[in-house]
Amino acid sequence: ETGVTQSPTxxxxxxxxxxxxxxxxQSGHNTxxxxxxxxxxxxxxxxxxxxxEENGRGNFPPRFSGLQFxxxxxxxxxxxxxxxxxxxxxxxxSLVGGGGYTFGSGTRLTVV
Amino acid sequence: GEDVEQSLFLSVREGDSSVxxxxxxxxxxxxxxxxxxxxxxxxxxxxYIFSNxxxxxxxxxxxxxxxxxxxxxxxxADTQTxxxxxxxxxxxxxxxxKTIFGAGTRLFVKA
Numbered sequence: 001e002t003g004v005t006q007s008p009t010x011x012x013x014x015x016x017x018x019x020x021x022x023x024x025x026q027s028g029h030n031t032x033x034x035x036x037x038x039x040x041x042x043x044x045x046x047x048x049x050x051x052x053e054e055n056g057r058g059n060f061p062p063r064f065s066g067l068q069f070x071x072x073x074x075x076x077x078x079x080x081x082x083x084x085x086x087x088x089x090x091x092x093x094s095l096v097g098g099g100g101y102t103f104g105s106g107t108r109l110t111v112v
Numbered sequence: 113g114e115d116v117e118q119s120l121f122l123s124v125r126e127g128d129s130s131v132x133x134x135x136x137x138x139x140x141x142x143x144x145x146x147x148x149x150x151x152x153x154x155x156x157x158x159x160y161i162f163s164n165x166x167x168x169x170x171x172x173x174x175x176x177x178x179x180x181x182x183x184x185x186x187x188x189a190d191t192q193t194x195x196x197x198x199x200x201x202x203x204x205x206x207x208x209x210k211t212i213f214g215a216g217t218r219l220f221v222k223a
Contacts, residue, residue, distance in 0.1 A: 004154075033211070042116075042200055042213040043155070056209035090154055098143040098208040103154035 004104035023091030025072040032074040116214035134201030141203040
């Protein structure tokens with residue numbers, strides 16, 4: 001098992017810019033989910049991808065978008081960054097239907 | 113609605129048992145989970161229980177599910193200082209396409 005890897009580990013962006021975060025899923029997993037974790041809070045569900053399509057979305061605006069590739073790697077894109085987007089972004093892979101996630105270590109995004 | 117609630121802090125002495133409680137609102141939950149997060153790290157799956165079970169034991173961990181009251185608990189036996197971390201309760205809903213997390217319970221273990 002290779003686990004879930006995310007890049008970069010840290011990132012600083014300016015308000016209004018765009019950012020792309022990357023994730024490589026655990027081998028054998030066919031879904032990928034993205035979460036936003038603000039300091040001192042629990043992870044907030046952004047969306048989940050299965051078979052390269054978004055099949056579940058949380059309460060996040062359309063400027064949060066994603067992609068899943070045939071090799072199950074994934075990207076999270078955020079446009080028009082706002083200061084409140086500063087958070088730890090976690091990628092998690094799983095098998096469809098349940099059984100729990102394998103999480104990456106996250107990307108710490110700071111918007112200034 | 114979708115909501116998972118946990119108490120924020122728990123402090124225990126090394127060697128004692130810890131019990132972390134959680135309530136959830138969505139009665140269609142299929143799986144319920146406990147995750148552990150150490151400082152600067154992602155979340156680690158500790159254990160999970162299917163919604164038609166009421167108890168699951170895994171070494172020092174015991175999960176109890178009261179589906180009628182929508183209450184989930186995690187008991188850690190013989191708590192060690194290495195168990196100090198944040199513990200998150202989570203429920204899987206929408207046919208498994210969405211998992212909702214609580215705010216986490218910070219466990220302090222005193223030597």
